[in-house]
Amino acid sequence: KQEVTQIPAALSVPEGENLVLNCSFTDSAIYNLQWFRQDPGKGLTSLLLIQSSQREQTSGRLNASLDKSSGRSTLYIAASQPGDSATYLCAVEGGSEKLVFGKGTKLTVNP
């Protein structure tokens, strides 16, 4: 059974700092990995999707990497801003199109 772990559970940083969020998964037989952002009481916003054959994806200040063999992914946020404050979720997809989520990292960027 696939399990996804995100570390840290919470992170508080000053504005402008670069930061890394971590995601690990137990079964390396994944189809893809997706990072989401969730604001309080809201739905999920897709940030980046990495296919299993890819090593990284970039979108603006965000960069996500994938090391499938070791079961790890990182989300790098450059020059963090208060508007980046949210919970970041990692999810992996196996062969059945079902997503398995981690519990998320709650990020607070202080002005």
Add this chain to the structure above:
Amino acid sequence: GAVVSQHPSRVICKSGTSVKIECRSLDFQATTMFWYRQFPKQSLMLMATSNEGSKATYEQGVEKDKFLINHASLTLSTLTVTSAHPEDSSFYICSARDPTLGRAEAFFGQGTRLTVV
């Protein structure tokens, strides 16, 4: 990107009543939609897979008679929580992906906060 709309965003109901939540794909047709449930500070947990024109597939431990799913058209899936109890209070969220894009990113609705009193 693809848009998935969920309604209502919040609902309060009395114990014993039923509540219907709608999930719509606005700019694509979705043969499959997924329903998740999220408890505070917990992961999203898949409840069921909604299949257009056929029965939903429920995850282990999810009561199909309590959580009725109907996917009557290619753009609409509904989740009905029947005979709701306070323990059903949770955040329910649906997702879908555009099948013309292959197994691309999944898009999620805004979620529904259900409170049963």
